[in-house]
Amino acid sequence: EDQVTQSPEALRLQxxxxxxxxxxxxxxxxxxxFWYRQDPGKGPExxxxxxxxxxxxxxERLKATLTKKESFLHITAPKPEDSATYLxxxxxxxxxxxxxxxxxxxxxx
Amino acid sequence: NAGVMQNPRHLVxxxxxxxxxxxxxxxxxxxxxxxRQLPEEGLKFMVYLQxxxxxxxxxxxxERFSAEFPKxxxxxLRIQQVVRGDSAAYFCASSKNTEAFFGQGTRLTVV
Numbered sequence: 001e002d003q004v005t006q007s008p009e010a011l012r013l014q015x016x017x018x019x020x021x022x023x024x025x026x027x028x029x030x031x032x033x034f035w036y037r038q039d040p041g042k043g044p045e046x047x048x049x050x051x052x053x054x055x056x057x058x059x060e061r062l063k064a065t066l067t068k069k070e071s072f073l074h075i076t077a078p079k080p081e082d083s084a085t086y087l088x089x090x091x092x093x094x095x096x097x098x099x100x101x102x103x104x105x106x107x108x109x
Numbered sequence: 110n111a112g113v114m115q116n117p118r119h120l121v122x123x124x125x126x127x128x129x130x131x132x133x134x135x136x137x138x139x140x141x142x143x144x145r146q147l148p149e150e151g152l153k154f155m156v157y158l159q160x161x162x163x164x165x166x167x168x169x170x171x172e173r174f175s176a177e178f179p180k181x182x183x184x185x186l187r188i189q190q191v192v193r194g195d196s197a198a199y200f201c202a203s204s205k206n207t208e209a210f211f212g213q214g215t216r217l218t219v220v
Contacts, residue, residue, distance in 0.1 A: 034208070042213055044200070044211045046209070049207060095164065097152075097154065098154070102151065
């Protein structure tokens with residue numbers, strides 16, 4: 001069964017303090033690993049798709065990387081508006097996404 | 110280009126009533142997915158549909174829940190005889206190829 005574990009569950013940073021979120025996964029036949037951002041009361045907002053180990057993608061202060069067992073979401077010099085819950089999901093042999101429970105990020109000014 | 114549209118945003122039902130949740134996918138998207146999110150839990154897959162076909166309903170409870178995506182109109186997630194445990198946020202997503210884009214969700218409260 002496909003599984004996704006995200007750590008830490010919650011992370012508090014000061015504005016400008018860079019850090020990384022972890023997503024460990026087990027999946028039979030990875031078709032894609034996805035990162036989403038979710039604000040309170042809203043739906044998940046698509047950030048990145050990674051398809052193979054070694055792949056990296058960047059968007060503003062965010063950079064996602066992928067190995068055969070885990071993915072990292074690096075946040076460089078975060079701002080308060082980066083505060084949100086970040087969700088990781090994998091797609092294996094079927095079309096469905098299997099999500100982790102997320103990392104709640106709080107960036108203090 | 111409108112995103113995935115879900116309505117209603119909030120729905121309150123008494124125990125035993127029916128709940129109907131609607132989802133209009135993004136233009137050009139033919140794949141629709143429904144997920145449920147309980148407090149302190151991750152998003153859980155329920156069902157995957159294409160026009161007039163249920164492709165994968167492995168995450169759908171066997172009783173009281175049904176979903177459809179007709180040739181015309183939105184996808185509907187129907188919950189019959191709701192119970193308190195059905196209270197959750199229900200999200201619809203649509204895709205064309207790989208990336209799935211989510212709607213803002215329907216928050217169902219059963220009283």
